[in-house]
Amino acid sequence: MALNKHSKRLTQDPSQPASQAMLYAVGLTDDDMNKPQIGIASTGYDGNPCNMHLNNLAKEIKTHTNTNDQVGLTFNTIGVSDGISMGTSGMNYSLASRDIIADSMETVVNAQSYDGLIGVVGCDKNMPGAIIAMLRLNRPSIMVYGGSIASGKYKGRKLNIVSAFEALGQKVAGEIDEKEYREIIKSAIPGAGACGGMYTANTMASSIECMGMALPYNSSIPAENPNKLSEAERTAKAMKNLLEL
Incomplete structure (x- = not known):
């Protein structure tokens, strides 16, 4: 069974020369054009400790995805810090951000014909937003929680x-x-990591792991624990396994 079920519509179809030209432009090789493409969606941004380390985690996941016969392609979406916006009119945007996150992940994966999605998330609305997108897409998907703060x-x-x-x-x-x-x-x-306690972020992460949308122990490894980066390799291998099912 072809693992590039969706991306082959761009990489293998002779009527898509412009698509292929643009993919070569971003660095794909002839060999890469036969591999499944995995969108790695990060909600990393500098303004929130829950999210400040996620781009580095996404980069590590991309490295291991590429060494496991897949093509990892990272993109970003928004985040809102409840902890920062709480008590201000900024909280009006918190719940709405969940739907923007879901919409943006779904949009990129469908528009770019990715074969799978890895969501790298770390704050209250990031996680349900990523899961909503994964359910809509119904493609191989894994959520990676950035971990709790020390x-x-x-x-x-x-x-x-x-x-x-x-x-x-x-x-x-x-x-x-x-x-x-x-x-x-x-x-x-x-430092980096989601609010340290069984508040929304850690509760959501634990629930999502129990549902099987995140790998075992993902919710319990702290953000700045060295084992958090080691999850990148496990995630890449698990995605390959999902594609092969």
Whole structure:
């Protein structure tokens, strides 16, 4: 069975010379033109710790996809940080962003005739958006969650995003001063990854893994754990297996 079920309409059809010329232009070889093409959709962007590392993860996945007899082609879509926009009019855009993500992933995969989709996601609406697209497409698909953030730390106490909210209450109640309040905020989130707790991101990731749309252990490997990058190879091999089914 041909693994390039969808992309061959562009790469093998003699009536599609312009399509083939453009694919050669992006670096595909004669050998690549016979391989399945996998869209790797990243919601990575600099403005949110949940998403700030995802483009690097997508790049690693592309590398392993290409070494597993597939052609990985990355593209990006939007994201909205609930943690940043919460309490402002920006939250009006959060739920709507889920549908934009789904629409954009579906659009690219269908328009470009990709044979499969790997969604690299990391925040609350990214994950359902990617899954909605995968269900609509009904093609081999895997979601890769970017992982949870590490705990923050202040005066020997572990912190997370909720600690920042609690600190405001403590300051208003007179339990801590302005200096301590600022230090807690600065220490609550130490780097890349989704909010550290069973909030929307980690809950969605766990649920999606249970449904079989993400690989085993994907939801539980933290964002900055070295094993997170090792998931790239597992994902590429799993996609090849899905194509062969």
